[in-house]
Amino acid sequence: MKIEDVVCSFCGCLCDDLVVEVEGTRVISVENGCTLASEKFLGDHRLKTPIRRDGNSWTKISYDEAIAETAEILLDADRPLLYGWSGTFGEAQSVGVHLAEILGAVIDNTSTVCHGPSILAIQEVGHPGCTLGQVKNRADVVVYWGANPVDAHPRHMSRYTTYCDGFFRKDAFKDRKVIVVDVRDTESSILADEFVKVNPGGDYAVLSALRAIVRGKRGIIPPEVEGVSREQLFRVADICMSAKFGAVFFGVGLTMAPGKNKNIRNAIEFTEELSRHTKFTISPMRGHWNVYGSNEVFTWISGYPYAVDFARGIAFYNPGETTSVDILKRGECDACLVVASDPGAHFPKECAEHLARIPTVQIDPHVNVTTHLSRIQIPVAVAGIDAEGTAYRMDGVPIRTRKLFQGQYPDDFEVLEKIYAIVKEAKG
Amino acid sequence: MRVILKTRPRAKPKIPIEAEEIIPQNFLRKNDIRVYEGNKERALDDLFFVTYEGPAVSPDQVEIVLTGDTGVIKRVGEYMNAGRIIIEGDIGMHCGNFMSAGEILIRGNADAWLGREMRGGHILCEGNSGHYCAAGYRGEKRGMRGGIVEVRGNSGDFTAEYLSGGEVIIHGDCGDLPGVEMRGGTLVIGGDCSRPCGNMTGGTCMIFGEAHKFLPTFRKNGTDDIVYAGKHYLMNLFRGDVANRGKGTLMVRQ
Structure with missing residues (x-):
């Protein structure tokens, strides 16, 4: 039996368009799912x-x-x-x-x-966030900071950002600019229009510098900040400020780097600073x-x-x-x-x-x-497989998961x- | 009056004890003092050998001496407003929370959140202090507001976070981000530290060692010859944090 619109129960994306084929109390195949989803549904190491x-x-x-x-x-x-x-x-x-x-x-x-430090930062300065639907339909600049969606959230880019056309983004791949900030080259950084390689533990300083630039204090920025050139910082700030709708997604590369919640607070305040020029939002890439x-x-x-x-x-x-x-x-x-x-x-x-x-x-x-x-x-x-209940997507949208079969x-x-x-x- | 509290041996010595009632004013009338061991409420006598020496007519005359395995005792001196507490060894988290007057002397090391949101009084730690020394609670906009916290050894990360008043003196090194979100008061670091005063909006921080990973958003403001503890020092002056339109003063020894 094929069941449509199944909600994946692996990562925080909660993709709800899976087609799962079930035979008795076994899952036979998974369509539309990423590798992680297939492993989750087809895995057979149950006690x-x-x-x-x-x-x-x-x-x-x-x-x-x-x-x-x-x-x-x-x-x-x-x-x-x-x-x-x-x-x-x-x-x-x-x-x-x-x-x-x-x-x-x-x-x-x-x-x-994972994102405990994000919560601490949100408790300090609030959370200018939005749903993934807003990002999909509106965002023309997407920043992934300390996150590698290609490996950790494999369908994030295809459902919500780079490869997904939206209501106001008819040709998403050309319309959207993607900025990736990370300490190393990743599968995601290859896909970026602008890759900002930061020294390990240097995110806080880079965020502070970007905030100062957006505030109009370009003169204070030294030639290099934590491995990032002043020119690239100016370019990134200009891309962000000229966006019609920007979205920052951050991962554990930022939450668990030295400074922890203060990194996130700085990222949120950077987002708020950008919102004086345009519309910008920030969201955590929740994993579990x-x-x-x-x-x-x-x-x-x-x-x-x-x-x-x-x-x-x-x-x-x-x-x-x-x-x-x-x-x-x-x-x-x-x-x-x-x-x-x-x-x-x-x-x-x-x-x-x-x-x-x-x-x-x-x-x-x-x-x-x-x-x-x-x-x-x-x-x-x-x-999400043989038990049903309510789960929350990474943007705070509750989704009801179904029982695909009656197990033991x-x-x-x-x-x-x-x-x-x-x-x-x-x-x- | 002198009250000596010596810890009794416990079957599970790592389970923390919460003892916010250990403050001088509570011993004046020998109140029924209760403490918590994990999720169990205990009488003071259950966990300590208690000895009273001499009389007292006001909390100022009460001195509490804590000895034994005191490193897991939390919240000692919370809301203290008079008298003296001497801790012969280490002390657990939140020692001196919200204290407004009196004195705490720690002969060993202090765990995290020493002097959290303190209003007044004096804390002297002869050893090292943990993270968030003289800082605020999660989500609070103001940390320590008055009094003096002095640490003879080193201090952990986020020392004096949200410092709003009073003086924090760390004779040794500090960890990462001391004085982060600082908005008033004075922070003195005798040794080295990393990324001082991120996002500060006010107050003064003096660093007499090396400031590693100095943030790019502080504006150089010349040099100054200052006198501290009777000695002259030539300091580089900075203003910031510019990222936050801050008007704090950061001095680093030349």
């Missing part, structure tokens, strides 16, 4: 049943046993950490926040290793599928988008203190529940070592690096609801 570590081997256990033991581990902890959430849908994330509140836990999502949704859901319930500490019964937020990497590195938490993420593959070594020392439970469809650090793993349905696994929501029920009963 069959819940497992528990038993010395150096694994024992198969029932869902009820796994859920009961997970609840027990979390109830015994003095500083539990609930991490992940970006690979699942909003309904499950919501249960997660309520579970954290009742446990007095810290709950954090993958923003902590529903990471934007996790920020939304956390904020609805707790007031904060990530790194929320409920230890005192009220929500406290302070990235650097309550972010999972920092908590794990300091060895603070004494139990961890990982949902829809793989911190074992992405976190620093000492964090992974601490995850292995404490009772870690993973709720995830697949065997991954975190499996090897965990005490229990509970397999679930894959959001419970989804994240069902498993978390059962854990929550046990914890609630124990807490009274």
Whole structure:
């Protein structure tokens, strides 16, 4: 059976035009998807049943046993950490926040290793953003800063920017100018009209220089700023100022470079400065599928988008203190529940070592690096394939994903609801 | 009155303790002081051996001495408005948050957010301080507003972020972006630092070591012979941050 208009559940683009062919409980083919989407839909490394570590081997256990033991581990902890959430849908994330509140836990999502600094900057100076539809239909200048969409968001350029005609951009490839700023040549920089190669860690200075130029202070700029010539800086500023509608997209190359949130703040203030001359917007290239949704859901319930500490019964937020990497590195938490993420593959070594020392439970469809650090793993349905729910695209547009077939696994929501029920009963 | 708080051994020593009630005024009447260990509320006695020596009739006469494994204790001295706290070793995050008067002496190192949004009083750290020393909370437009924070060792990144008043003196090196978003007050860096005073709009920063990766948006404004701590120094003067129409003063030793 062929299903049309399927929403991809890999990156933050949430492409909603996939055609997926399903046979029973297997995906046979994927059309319109990028390589990443095909891997996601066709991948077949799912864990069959819940497992528990038993010395150096694994024992198969029932869902009820796994859920009961997970609840027990979390109830015994003095500083539990609930991490992940970006690979699942909003309904499950919501249960997660309520579970954290009742446990007095810290709950954090993958923003902590991607666009957390963007959120900090937005909290300082706001977010002059727009939807991807606006960019597609209007933008004549697109800047990718510290982002490599060809590799990380393969359809971003073809659906929204370089190769996509829009209502006011009838011949997008010729109409739009693309500027790529990065520390190295990439697949995306090859496609740029203007490639600005910045010294590693030099983004902040380049952004400051561009702001000064747009403010009319060209005379202050030295001949070279962090590997970029003054002439190129002037040229980039002129391209941006002469745009009818410009859009900046930034990636983890900017958020995780030295200066972190201050880089993003500088980029936002550059955008605001440009908006004194023309219309300019700025948006993060969110990577994990529903990471934007996790920020939304956390904020609805707790007031904060990530790194929320409920230890005192009220929500406290302070990235650097309550972010999972920092908590794990300091060895603070004494139990961890990982949902829809793989911190074992992405976190620093000492964090992974601490995850292995404490009772870690993973709720995830697949065997991954975190499996090897965990005490229990509970397999679930894959959001957007055999589980349905709401996810947010990188520009904040909510999109409902569908269940393509009825599989054998419970989804994240069902498993978390059962854990929550046990914890609630124990807490009274 | 002298109050000595010595930490008791704990089964999970890395779980942080939140102890914002450890301030002199709370010990005057020997209130029922509560602290948090992770998500558990504890009595002070559960986590500390507590000894009282001598009387006091006002918070000014109360001196608290913290000893033992104090590096994971957060928020000590929060909203302190009188008296003295002596920490014999290291101290955790947020020491001296919002303090308005009194004195904190840290004989070891201080973790991040030392003197966050402080209004007055004096903090002396004899070791190093972490990131965001004398800075503001996330999203706040003003950091430290008054008082003195002095660090004898080095300080981490984002020192004196959003500094709005008072004086921050770092005798050693600073990390990246000290004085970022600074709008008032004085920041003194005895050693080296990187990218000082990005986006500053006001205040004065003096750097007596090397300023690495100096930002291109500061306008050279001549030199000046200044006297600091009884010594003469020839300083290069800069105004900025021009990217932000800033009118701050940045001085770097020649």
